Amino acid sequence: VTSDEISPARSGESLPGDRRIIAARAMVGLAVFLALVSLVSLDVGASGASFLDIMTATLTGREVNQTDVIILWDIRLPRLFMGVLVGASLAVSGAVMQGLFRNPLADPGLVGVGAGAGLGAIAAIVLGAALPSGLALALGNYTVPIAAFLGGWLSTLLLYRVSTRNGRTSVAVMLLAGIALGALAGALSGILVYMADDAQLRDLTFWGLGSLAGATWAKVAAAAPLIFLALAVAPFLARSLNALALGAASAAHLGIPIQRMKSIAILTVAGATGAAVAVSGGIGFIGIVVPHLLRIAIGPDHRYLLLNAALLGAALLVLADMISRSIIAPAELPIGIVTATLGGPFFLWILLRNRNLLDL
Numbered sequence: 017v018t019s020d021e022i023s024p025a026r027s028g029e030s031l032p033g034d035r036r037i038i039a040a041r042a043m044v045g046l047a048v049f050l051a052l053v054s055l056v057s058l059d060v061g062a063s064g065a066s067f068l069d070i071m072t073a074t075l076t077g078r079e080v081n082q083t084d085v086i087i088l089w090d091i092r093l094p095r096l097f098m099g100v101l102v103g104a105s106l107a108v109s110g111a112v113m114q115g116l117f118r119n120p121l122a123d124p125g126l127v128g129v130g131a132g133a134g135l136g137a138i139a140a141i142v143l144g145a146a147l148p149s150g151l152a153l154a155l156g157n158y159t160v161p162i163a164a165f166l167g168g169w170l171s172t173l174l175l176y177r178v179s180t181r182n183g184r185t186s187v188a189v190m191l192l193a194g195i196a197l198g199a200l201a202g203a204l205s206g207i208l209v210y211m212a213d214d215a216q217l218r219d220l221t222f223w224g225l226g227s228l229a230g231a232t233w234a235k236v237a238a239a240a241p242l243i244f245l246a247l248a249v250a251p252f253l254a255r256s257l258n259a260l261a262l263g264a265a266s267a268a269h270l271g272i273p274i275q276r277m278k279s280i281a282i283l284t285v286a287g288a289t290g291a292a293v294a295v296s297g298g299i300g301f302i303g304i305v306v307p308h309l310l311r312i313a314i315g316p317d318h319r320y321l322l323l324n325a326a327l328l329g330a331a332l333l334v335l336a337d338m339i340s341r342s343i344i345a346p347a348e349l350p351i352g353i354v355t356a357t358l359g360g361p362f363f364l365w366i367l368l369r370n371r372n373l374l375d376l
Contacts, residue, residue: 039320042313046327050100053334057096060338061345063087090233098231098239099337100330102296105243105288107329108250110303111310111322115257116281117187120311124289124303128171128194131201133293134224135208136167141219142208160223161235161294168290171197176282184275190282226299226352228337239291246288247326253281254318261316299352301359302329308363 058067067088073080109124116122124130140163147159155162175197179190209220256277259267268274292299306329310321333351336358340351 035315035317036320039314039317039324042310042324043320043327046324046331050327050331050334053331053338054096054100057099057334057338058088058092060342061087061092067092091231094233094236095228095231095337096334097236098228098295099334101236101239101243102228102292102299103302103330103333104247104326105292105329106299106302106333107306107325108247108322109285109289109292110329111307111318111325112250112253112257112281112285113303114307115253115260115318116278117191118261120308121304124285125194125198128175128197128201129168129286129289130293130298131198131205132171133164133168133290134298135171135201135205137161137164137223137294137297138205138208138220139163139167141216141223142212158234158238161238164294165290168293169286171201172282172286172290176279187278222350223297224352225350226297226355227340227348227350228296229341229348231295235295239295242287242291246284246291249280249284250322251319253277253284254322257281257318258316297350297352299333299355301355301363302333305359305363306332 055067063084066084070080070084070088072078106124110122113122113124114120137160140160144159147155175190175193178193179186209217212220256267256272259270259272260274260277262270264274289303306325307321310324310328314320314324333355336354337351339358340349340354343349343354
């Protein structure tokens with residue numbers, strides 16, 4: 017083999033099948049897919065309000081139906097933004113956790129965010145009447161989201177404290193402690209559910225199944241800063257996660273600050289997932305399957321994986337939300353049921369089809 021034969025690769029030119037090119041094309045395709053799904057979602061619902069009709073009427077000077085404008089602006093748009101934020105945060109959190117644990121089955125729930133947030137929400141629903149009247153009035157409809165967010169953060173901080181010793185965080189201890197804290201949170205949640213009355217049980221059921229039905233601009237504004245911050249930080253973890261795939265010792269020899277990277281990754285996942293769970297309830301499938309699909313399609317390089325995960329996670333959750341509010345219209349199916357129904361069999365198919373590739 018002569019130097020002329022290998023010069024294209026050395027000069028940085030793209031080779032056939034180069035996954036960087038595939039990843040870049042996937043990013044463009046997913047951005048277009050998300051835009052199309054978002055536009056369609058604005059026309060889906062029990063009402064006949066149409067985004068296209070409103071835009072056409074505005075541009076042509078025709079009278080616009082104000083009821084349709086209110087439905088679009090106050091219901092569908094915040095719901096769309098919420099779906100994009102939650103889907104992106106869950107998918108990126110899943111990709112970060114899988115890279116951190118070097119395990120394709122890792123999930124944001126491993127850091128205790130889901131269990132802690134669930135316990136906080138259940139406590140707020142069941143014990144909310146015991147809050148001082150002034151505090152309850154001040155919190156209003158934000159009682160459950162705030163309690164869920166605080167529960168997720170507290171469980172994550174506790175998990176981090178348990179798994180950190182002498183300034184070093186053990187991922188193995190974190191995994192085992194996360195399972196233990198999840199079981200404890202589940203037990204406490206069970207006690208609270210046992211104490212709940214019929215009305216509270218209904219609220220608990222719908223919150224646990226996940227939904228974007230309660231999306232408002234206020235909730236979007238509350239969740240957006242943390243989710244945007246997490247999505248902005250995640251790409252800076254990409255090179256460290258790539259190095260960590262070689263092993264902690266190898267990553268350290270490459271100059272990666274392992275402990276600092278672990279701390280940032282855990283807090284990033286906690287913030288993004290805690291905010292998402294607080295405003296949407298329990299939504300599964302996105303955090304596990306989206307990174308799986310992208311690793312098969314574009315490879316494991318986190319420089320491209322994280323950005324594509326945000327786009328695909330957002331698009332899939334918006335699509336699932338459209339299904340949830342149209343399949344039994346005018347009633348609405350909880351979105352968690354849709355993601356589990358579609359995601360479970362699809363995930364099994366992915367595993368069976370790619371057992372050799374995934375080394376499972």
